[in-house]
Amino acid sequence: MDNSFSNRVKTLIKGIPYGKIATYGQLATSAGNPRAARQVAWLLHSSSKKDNLPWHRVINSRGYISLPRFKGYELQKQLLLEEGIEFGENDFIDLKKYQWRTLK
């Protein structure tokens, strides 16, 4: 029942404050598996549908959205803009400014 990984990742995503973003690796590392970043993204898909998680607050390590334009890229970008996240010319986000640090 206590799913160590998925449950923990979901909790971390739910704990992301407004106007902040987190990377897959960061969540995976905080969840206990630095190499399970893939599943973090995958969990987002199912969890976001069921638990309504802020999947738009989760991006890749490059500070850039991984979603294709026809899948939800515009949607995530729009949501992030709503939160106050600024995008560069190449839709590049400043991780230094917006990346949420789970650990101090």
Place this chain on the structure above:
DNA sequence: TTACTGACCTTTT
């Protein structure tokens, strides 16, 4: 039921 894919990251060659 088993097998394969999947919004990635890390490490090694």
Place this chain on the structure above:
DNA sequence: AAAAAGGCCAGTA
């Protein structure tokens, strides 16, 4: 230094 392969878990077919 860059490039390539590996690794993890869950969901879907």
